[in-house]
Amino acid sequence: MSVVVYKCPHCGASLTFDADRQRWECKFCLGTFDKQTLEAYLASQKETNPDLEKPEEPEQVSAEEYVHEQVDEEFNRNARAYRCPDCGAEIVTDATTAATFCVFCHNPTIIPARLSGEYRPSQVIPFKISKEAAQKAFLNWCKRKPLVPPDFKSKPQLEKITGMYVPFWLYDCSVSATLRANAQKIRRWRSGNYEHTETKYYELYRDGDMSFAGIPADGSSKMEDKTMDLLEPYDYSQMVHFDMSYLSGYLAEKYDVDKEGVWPRVKEKVANDAVAQLMTTAKGYDAVQVTHQEVRIKSRKAHYTLLPVWMLMYKHGDKKYLFAMNGQTGKVVGKLPISIKRAIAWFCGIAAAVFTILFIASGVYYL
Structure with missing residues (x-):
């Protein structure tokens, strides 16, 4: 090979x-x-x-x-x-x-x-955020977190930030959705010593055809699905036809979860979005209770593409922490570790300051 x-x-x-x-x-x-x-x-x-x-x-x-x-x-x-x-x-x-x-x-x-073959992506979004910009964003992300371990923000740690093209399936779907709900309009007013309440009840029915384009789901079993979802959205207007030269200087993965493997996740996203779109037409009511909803998939088509992600893995104790950044928009997600020593020192410092303030206040009172 x-x-x-x-x-x-x-x-x-x-x-x-x-x-x-x-x-x-x-x-x-x-x-x-x-x-x-x-x-x-x-x-x-x-x-x-x-x-x-x-x-x-x-x-x-x-x-x-x-x-x-x-x-x-x-x-x-x-x-x-x-x-x-x-x-x-x-x-x-x-x-x-x-x-x-x-x-x-x-x-x-x-x-x-x-x-190549079935593993050749159709499109790619090139990196728009440089490594230096990703490192700066990481430091800004940690800036107001005094309890993180010192080595978490060290220069050797920053050098481990890696640009990776992550495999994604983008689904285009055509759906038909139905929604039934009970709704109420409530009016309150006061007359003399009496307070009146009027409640009107309605039965709602909504039905519509919708099309969704570019619903993403990562095709890598190594990536945490929730983290990849939080990096959305990507600006698809900057997507270009795939060329291997865009990968030069970065890591890249081919998918190991095929389009059928990610479909249940995509289907759930599409169903939630379709119902949400129907709910936007139920405005003007004080309360709405959905009694029935149904989303029918009429057609679907998947496109294999690569999307840019900056990633940094950090191990603290027996736990691993992930920092991830959308390599196009700069959106950041992740969890920060907490240094137990720093937490204890910070707590003791706060406690000492509070004790000092109380002591001074007590002394002034008795004077």
Whole structure:
């Protein structure tokens, strides 16, 4: 199985995608290239050297040859090893990794076979938030949290923030929805010494056809579904046709949960949204009680795409904490760990301050 490294037209070094400038840059000669320039260069290279279209497949090294024979059975079953085209080192990945880095020369590497056939996405949203911006957002997120462990905000920890293209299924659905409900309008007024209440009762019926486009659900079993949901929404107007060059410099995963596997989650989202749309027509009532609701799916179509996410995993004690950022909009979600030592010190400090204030106040009173 072959791997791909996008090369600089000027010096031949590896290129990475710059989210800030939406260009590909060379860290070696500092050259920058837009998509049109890069595509023109690649096309010219293929014309002068047709063999580039059929690269020789590098030797694949099995997990059994790469690791010690005592490694566990799961690793043997899922690990894959490839040779880096730049330095010849072996790159070890799991079965779902589609883009990664060489641990020796740090060159970004893409595994085309993981992105071909049924695993080739139709579209991608390129990163709009740079790593530096993601690190700054992380520090701002922690700024007013005095109880987090000191090493949680340390420079080595910040360097672990990783940009990843997460596989998503985007569903387009056409539905028909029905809603029945009881509703009341209540009017109160006062006359002399008496207070009057008038309640009018209504039976509501709503029925409508609706279309939904781009309902997302991540297709990776590694990602926490709730966290991925909280990163929404993405701006689909910035989605482009998939090109492997956008992956250069980032990690990427191929899906391991297919479109049928995520459909129950999508179906629930669509049903909730359809009922919510019908409920918007039940305004002007003081109370509404839904007695029956039904959503019928008339058609559905899934699109496989990659969406950008900045991620940082942190282990504190025996728990893991995840910081995640929408790589397009900058929306942040996650949980922060609490340092027990800092919490105790903070509590003692507050208690001492309160005791001092009470002591002074008591002294002034007796004076």
